[in-house]
Amino acid sequence: xxxxxxxxxxxxxxxxxxxxxxxxxxxxxxxxxxxxxxxxxxxxxxxxxxxxxxxxxxxxxxxxxxxxxxxxxxxxxxxxxxxxxxxxxxxxxxxxxxxxxxxxxxxxxxxxxxxxxxxxxxxxxxxxxxxxxxxxxxxxxxxxxxxxxxxxxxxxxxxxxxxxxxxxxxxxxxxxxxxxxxxxxxxxxxxxxxxxxxxxxxxxxxxxxxxxxxxxxxxxxxxxxxxxxxxxxxxxxxxxxx
Ligand SMILES: [Zn+2]
Numbered sequence: 001x002x003x004x005x006x007x008x009x010x011x012x013x014x015x016x017x018x019x020x021x022x023x024x025x026x027x028x029x030x031x032x033x034x035x036x037x038x039x040x041x042x043x044x045x046x047x048x049x050x051x052x053x054x055x056x057x058x059x060x061x062x063x064x065x066x067x068x069x070x071x072x073x074x075x076x077x078x079x080x081x082x083x084x085x086x087x088x089x090x091x092x093x094x095x096x097x098x099x100x101x102x103x104x105x106x107x108x109x110x111x112x113x114x115x116x117x118x119x120x121x122x123x124x125x126x127x128x129x130x131x132x133x134x135x136x137x138x139x140x141x142x143x144x145x146x147x148x149x150x151x152x153x154x155x156x157x158x159x160x161x162x163x164x165x166x167x168x169x170x171x172x173x174x175x176x177x178x179x180x181x182x183x184x185x186x187x188x189x190x191x192x193x194x195x196x197x198x199x200x201x202x203x204x205x206x207x208x209x210x211x212x213x214x215x216x217x218x219x220x221x222x223x224x225x226x227x228x229x230x231x232x233x234x235x236x237x238x239x240x241x242x
Contacts, residue, residue: 002202007064008034014099017064018207022200025177028091029196029207033102037062051140053106054078063103071108073140090114090166090176094209095193096122104163105133112164114176116183118192120165137161170194171223184224186211195224197231204231 002022009016015034020027041060042048048056054070055078057063067075068086076082086108093115094100101123104113115123123134139159146152168174170185170192180199185192188210198205206228211221 002200002205004205008032008037012036014097016094016100017103019064019066020179020198020200020205022198022202023178025089025179026087027089027176027179027198030094030100031091031103031107032100033098034062035099051077054080057106063106069108069111070106071137071139073142074106077141086111092176092181092196092207093119094196094207095119095188095190096126097190097210100210101134105137109137109161109163112166114166114168114174114181116170116192116194117167120167122190135163135165137163168194182227184227185217185220186224187215187217187220188212189215197227 003020005019005021007017007019009018009030009032012034013036014032015037016030016032018029020029037060041062051074054063054074058065058080065080066087067081068084069088070080072082088107088111090112091104091107091114093104093113096115096119101119104123120135123132126132127134127136137160139161141153142159143151143153144159168181168183170183173180173182175181178201182197182199183194184197186195186209187193189212193209193211195209195211196207198207208224212218213221
């Protein structure tokens, strides 16, 4: 059985969080912030609380309550499990605009993020110029042994855990367990945006990402359109034979 659950991005601009299940594979396509949802409760200097952020985001209906998905330190701190295994096999990131990626810092660092090299560099920039934790998670409430051999409680940046980042190339297919992924470039207001065609056990799923038909690289949309047209041709010929 294959299913898609939309935890955001419906009747909204951005906030995409699409959960795809196929056989034993579970993927997220994007994990972004909805400006309209956050705008109802937060403003520039008033956001979710730091370590209690999950409680705030769950209560306000901004993040889905799915156990095993969120970083263990936050989950344990707010009594939302944290010891269970994760079901999520990866996040497919279309691009690094915050309405598609802003909640990645809440995820467990061992959930692989599949993205383009350019998206990785943009998220690295977020980390290096602010307090974000896209590529490196800074674990809280950690007891560790310092250089003097003393037991200490981690504060600040003491315990850093790199996330698993897997970069893909445009047009080069790859598998995540039972799902075959084809990342096709589209043009947008940010470099290296990718649509995804997912081949699941029960058919194809297409996610166009954010795209535009104008601009310097609008012609790259052709590769996506040609691929979709070819798929439709194959499908119609199959239907005729059937
Ligand atoms: Zn965008």
